[in-house]
Amino acid sequence: MKIALGQINPTIGDFAGNRQLILTATAAAEQRGAELAIFPELALVGYPPRDLLERTAFLDAAAASLAALTDALATSRTAVIVGFPERLPASSSGRPVANSAALIDGGRVVHVVRKALLPTYDVFDEWRYFEPATDIAPVAWRGRRLGISICEDIWNDADFWPHPLYRRDPIEALVQQGADVIVNLSASPYTLDKRHLRPRMLAATASKWRRPLAFVNQVGGQDDLVFDGASMALDARGNVIARGAELDVDLVVADVDIDRSAAGGGAPLAPELSDERSALAALVLGTRDYARRCGFSQALLGLSGGIDSALVACIAARALGPRQVLGVAMPSRYSSPGSITDAEALARALDIDFTVIPIEAMFAAYLDALAPALGAFAPGRPPDVAAAAADLTEQNLQARVRGAVLMALSNRQDRLLLTTGNKSEVATGYCTLYGDMAGGLAVISDVPKTLVYRLAREVNVDHPVIPESTLHKPPSAELRPNQTDQDSLPPYDVLDAILEAHLVENLDAPALVARGFAPAVVADVVRRVRNSEYKRRQMPPGLKITGKAFGPGRRYPIARAPEPAPE
């Protein structure tokens, strides 16, 4: 049986557009002789629709779109399986919607299958919306028994996972009831780790049950999330017989009855990207889709001459085209001479627009206007604290002047403002709210500083655009004389290792110390992460590429007792 994997990039709520993507792909699949074309989870509406699922009009439009799709497929010889939000009968108790798959054949919906396992960890909220399947069974169709599953349904194998999250395994249930092929419709977000884990898990599942497996995944950026596609078909031994592009739309047709070991089986495999190339591609795709889906064709960003803004400029140029990107250097009294020349060199090499707006006059106007008030209202402070606080206040002011300048350009020129803070900074609060955190999209807020360097070097492999001095100078916010990041933070290789263990592995201070990190450094980093929760609550969406990003996937109270608990 030839199955087409329709790796499409739907837009949330664009019913007509998404339907057209499905129809176009199905027509192409039909031409290539596919008996069945499968599309991602909730492909009819785009994933994740979030609280749009609570709107009657949205569910009505989805139902109308499914009917229109079914009609339009009346003469298609290729049947279709597509994900859609299924309204449940009003008479039943429970949530009013299921996360379902429709099998459309001959102009009719011939079967509907519901998702059984609803993820609620990290970025997922599916119990918020959906009622899970109670019955799990394969679908008899054209002499076969299709084991149709949706995303999470295939992620609970008791042999693959040391501690399954759910009490039942839908794939086991499908196979035990005679499914002879496993189909999985997914909207599985990209992470650097998951791109390696997912093929292993799928191969283990196919080979364990000795069933061919067709997995189709959404591609594209949806706010914080990037979906990477990388759809695949596997034979019953767990060999990959066909694979969709990583981080791009694709249509793959594979004969799932053919063993890879047999000659002529399957389509050629797409090349695998390195981690650095895949991370860059994910950030480019996430930036491009966020910009266009928010109605922007142009972007801007502050260029400091440092590595973070250089990397973001490269990503933006790839995402939107260099001529659509404006870099703005905003030197202050504390800027090094290299900061402008490096920024300009980068802009020239990238062929993006570039302008310089010194902030001195505005900064001075604030200091003037605030002098009486800043003096007048802190009479009780000891002088050294006052000096330090004034210092930080002044540093933040510079960052906020830059934020306001960039926002004025964004407003006036209808450009999306990209922030340039990396994960190490955002984690430790080494950034200014309404200053360098101002913008519509945080492009690299989930990229640790050490990975920023790796990605920057990878960018330069193709075409050396980032100046060597940017790559090699000590990181500095340049908000006071001779400042470097390491005045305030541990070395970035140490910091990033602690942050990975603290944020992604959820280790607390004692466990971090047990792992060999210095107690004082651990205490400082943990305190910084905790105390900057309020800043991150107000950050723009940031593209997720690791196992734990800031944003909807990490939900911490702001107001709480200090850590460690005062016992």
Add this chain to the structure above:
Amino acid sequence: MKIALGQINPTIGDFAGNRQLILTATAAAEQRGAELAIFPELALVGYPPRDLLERTAFLDAAAASLAALTDALATSRTAVIVGFPERLPASSSGRPVANSAALIDGGRVVHVVRKALLPTYDVFDEWRYFEPATDIAPVAWRGRRLGISICEDIWNDADFWPHPLYRRDPIEALVQQGADVIVNLSASPYTLDKRHLRPRMLAATASKWRRPLAFVNQVGGQDDLVFDGASMALDARGNVIARGAELDVDLVVADVDIDRSAAGGGAPLAPELSDERSALAALVLGTRDYARRCGFSQALLGLSGGIDSALVACIAARALGPRQVLGVAMPSRYSSPGSITDAEALARALDIDFTVIPIEAMFAAYLDALAPALGAFAPGRPPDVAAAAADLTEQNLQARVRGAVLMALSNRQDRLLLTTGNKSEVATGYCTLYGDMAGGLAVISDVPKTLVYRLAREVNVDHPVIPESTLHKPPSAELRPNQTDQDSLPPYDVLDAILEAHLVENLDAPALVARGFAPAVVADVVRRVRNSEYKRRQMPPGLKITGKAFGPGRRYPIARAPEPAPE
């Protein structure tokens, strides 16, 4: 049986402090002859702990705190039921934690009961963390059968609700197995509607099952949420025999065996507040707890002379004490003369600190510095659009200068900056990101403008502090000459009615028009709500007092197809 309702205000993660609140209340309950003292859901750790529940160290500390509490109660004649996060055996599949209640008697945990119904709507995420109870049964204790339930467990009665959200009713299960008293531990957030609904629901439950009912609720502010207490004991006819304070800590002792109709039954009822007074009390409590739990004793805000900032100033003065609050007037070239005199009159009447910082010099410095760039990069625009955009850019700049001024004072003086935007503005995006939206807490972001007026008038009933001219002048942002809000927005009574139907009832444009609102107005409001999603993503926590607030309880994609769907 005398039951004490321990209506405490725990701090998330303050294990020692929360334990002490429980011990102190239990000692008082013992003195008053209570056999049993009950405490809120997760009272040992504070609700909602959110992703702290994913940290091993947090769960370890909770377990240690439960052990310490149990030891400390060794000689207490009053038994205790307290909510805590229960770590489940590592060998079982499913989530590793339950939302549980421990019955502590004689220095031992003699029973543990798990929550069965896990809410995932609005602000709740309980499937993210907890494994639900599989078995539901009453607890035999001192010759009784206690029907112990946790919060949501009591909210699924098939007779009370037209469409129960869950398939089972734990209260029915408890009663059918012989429970002779219903106990409910809650952390049920305040809303204006729920304060009326909750007593009705509890009375219906008690009278339906003919069982006395003891309900204890957390009190206090936790980020966006305010918990209102209002614990109560009801007799088996559904009469309220005792009630805890609204929006304050309390300890209530009630004999649940006594009918209210019989003489001497129960404690006297606490007075019921009007909606306006309860909303004010909720906002005061939420502001006070957020400030102190974030380590602030002082606050500041911009005073425009308008009603929103006047109301927030009154709330802040009540929450922190007037001498802890600084009001800042920041006049511009567009400010009316009344804006400063009204602000100053308010500050004087409230006895808060007051200062004036004109923004003209800073605003002019931006216009100067930006003139070349703003001109240079939009060559292709038609002149009228450019003029309008320049106008908006200029308006936003003024707001951002004010935001930066206030943040500088906040940084320097260690004051919590309170934003003053109301729900009508925040909903329609009639506010400036990094400008008037800048701050640590959005005090009235869930208060529609029409309710702002009601609350302001209520404030003046006690002591007329808000100037009459503030109450009566047409609302204006004063960001351009002769501007009023109604240049851009429909009249607030119309706007608020549409917003209530659109945001809280989830009605879309066709349904709103069917309800009688003008189609053009509806289209404009719906478009405004949709297009300002990105602003709200970056707003600070805002105190929730209605059925649907912005923040964690409302989760919309930013990048999506325009609404209505392009069919």
